[in-house]
Amino acid sequence: MPVLPPNGRLRWTDVPVPLRARLEDALGAPVTAAVTPSGGFGHQLAAALRLASGRRVFVKAAPDDDPLTAANLHEATVLGALPPDAPAPDLLGIHRAADWTAVVIAHLDGPHPDLSRASGDAGQTWALLDKLTSSPAPAAYAAAVSTSPSTAAVLHGWDELISAPPADLAPAARAHLPQLAELEAAWPALAHGDRIVHGDLRADNMVRDHHLGVTFVDWAHATTGPACIDAASLAPQLVLAGHAPADIARLLRDHPATGTSPDTTTAFLAALTGHWHRNARKPAPPGAPGLRAYQHRAAAAGLALIGYRLS
Ligand SMILES: Nc1ncnc2c1ncn2[C@@H]1O[C@H](COP(=O)(O)OP(=O)(O)O)[C@@H](O)[C@H]1O
Ligand SMILES: [Mg+2]
Incomplete structure (x- = not known):
């Protein structure tokens, strides 16, 4: 190698x-x-x-x-x-x-979509997710992913952070650690479903092709699961792109992929955010500059959204 x-x-x-x-x-x-x-x-x-x-x-x-x-x-x-x-x-x-x-x-021809408020790309992406998850995955797709374990289903982090909270853990996370760990613990049992899941939806895994419009790339983590996974993954990305967390929290409440399964959505968001908070503090892997800094930013964005869903 x-x-x-x-x-x-x-x-x-x-x-x-x-x-x-x-x-x-x-x-x-x-x-x-x-x-x-x-x-x-x-x-x-x-x-x-x-x-x-x-x-x-x-x-x-x-x-x-x-x-x-x-x-x-x-x-x-x-x-x-x-x-x-x-x-x-x-x-x-x-x-x-x-x-x-x-x-x-x-080959797709175009830039990454602009997920900021100034662009229509975020709206187009929400619409694509509605369409992609509105009916069960076709049998050929379900069969194709059936032998690969879902990486989304095993996301976690709060379970480790709660036993030794890092000194720099955000106060909002520290104050809710038991609840976040409990929500995350519920996720694996809720992680199953029959919808197409891209599993790694970020602007850099999409291209706004000049002819096709916003198109998802990097399907390496694709699986089947509940409809909410991709929409709930996109939400912190929109916060990172400058959207107000309150606006995105409202969208999560109303979007068909997430609105109909609020408990599953909250459990997934907790697991994803816990994963980011935990992994951001690990040593950087070779060949992936910027990953840990990104995970720190994503962790904060995810936490801001979860704040709207905690009782
Ligand atoms: N089909 C494609 N056509 C043009 N550019 C692409 C295509 N697929 C991916 N890209 C670009 O290449 C980058 C890396 O590809 P990706 O599949 O995301 O690989 P990785 O798994 O290494 O992240 C993407 O961020 C995107 O900018
Ligand atoms: Mg990629």
Whole structure:
């Protein structure tokens, strides 16, 4: 396995020559440029490739002994099983050589959505989540994710923080630690459901494609579960993007994906926020600069929202 980049992603030139040749062969033209998009915390290759033919494709690749290859393959299975009208790019192929695996995905053209109040992207994302979760996942999708455990279902943090509260824990969290731990403890039993769950919804896992509009990418954590998971995950992101927590708390109360299951939504938000509060204090993993700082910010945003849901 190559040494992980200390501060960023593997590059196209880090991919072994046999896999690069295999990809160029399969895509029918040499690669003339590889652009690594901004955003995300992964260390694998994730790049938009421009081909001599003018075509662009998106590729994720990692060594087979890197856990991200299993994640990329899960994503590929999911992309192949999502309903055609799901807000996701098409899977184009999977290629292996030199003990590396590459997943080729249709290229989306555009920036990350602007989730601030100034843009309509947040509204579009809420509408997509309503549509995505309004009916049970199709059987092909449910089968595709059935062998991978849900990462959302195992989120937790308050259970550890309560036994040794860190000195810098926000006063609002400290004051409610027993209640937060109790809500989080209820989450695993509520985490099951039959809806499509993206499982990692943030602006950097969406692209506002010039033709398709807001489209979700990075389906590596996709699973089935209750309808509320993605909407409740999006909510702290909107607070981070500048929305008033009170406005987002009201949206959570009213949105179809969260409004009909308030207890499940609160339990999930508690587990997600506990996860952030706990993980933000861990040492930084290699190749993921910015992750801990992001988790600190997200932890505060999640806590602000939970404040509106505690009795
Ligand atoms: N199909 C795509 N077309 C164009 N850009 C994409 C596509 N999928 C992802 N991206 C961009 O690449 C970045 C990294 O891809 P992502 O799938 O999120 O990988 P990671 O698992 O490493 O976060 C995303 O933040 C996004 O900017
Ligand atoms: Mg990502």
